[in-house]
Amino acid sequence: RVLFPTMTLLQNLRMPCEAIGATKPEIDQRVEQAVEVVPQIKDMLARSAAALSGGQGKMAALARAVMVGSRLILVDEPFQGLAPALARQYAESLSRMFQLQPELCVVITESNRSLLDRVACTTLTLERGELTVEGQSLSMARPASDSRNVHHPAPPARLSPEPALV
Numbered sequence: 001r002v003l004f005p006t007m008t009l010l011q012n013l014r015m016p017c018e019a020i021g022a023t024k025p026e027i028d029q030r031v032e033q034a035v036e037v038v039p040q041i042k043d044m045l046a047r048s049a050a051a052l053s054g055g056q057g058k059m060a061a062l063a064r065a066v067m068v069g070s071r072l073i074l075v076d077e078p079f080q081g082l083a084p085a086l087a088r089q090y091a092e093s094l095s096r097m098f099q100l101q102p103e104l105c106v107v108i109t110e111s112n113r114s115l116l117d118r119v120a121c122t123t124l125t126l127e128r129g130e131l132t133v134e135g136q137s138l139s140m141a142r143p144a145s146d147s148r149n150v151h152h153p154a155p156p157a158r159l160s161p162e163p164a165l166v
Helices: 011-018 024-036 038-044 056-070 084-100
Strands: 072-076 105-108 124-127 130-135 136-138
Touching: 011 024, 011 056, 024 038, 024 056, 024 084, 038 056, 038 084, 056 072, 056 084, 084 105
Parallel strands: 072 105
Antiparallel strands: 124 130, 130 136
């Protein structure tokens, strides 16, 4: 979630889009969309990134991911260190993102599942080597006698733009 401290929040949001060659109108539209998903950043756009608190920086990182993530966004422990009020706002932003971009795949790793209760999603839980999908256990182990080859499809040639990491 590192931001460039000598740049404004708006400059930090625009930069990844400029790096992938987005046009000014595309970037402006993405900024509007990011503010719609994370409205808390609207009043902070002109502020230096160095002036943002840790929680505000997390909100800014989510907005930056919305700027460039068109297919996949990876979010690691988004609620860690957030005050309860900011955690609630972050969860609301995630929910808005799902509503506004239903085609987007968002993978969230969170050690405290209850923090995602307000976010409508499919939950996979990995605990002590057992994977469950909303209460259904999935066997990850294959019997030693099973010698089938596992087919892994080739990854797409290139995701455009690249997946966004938060």
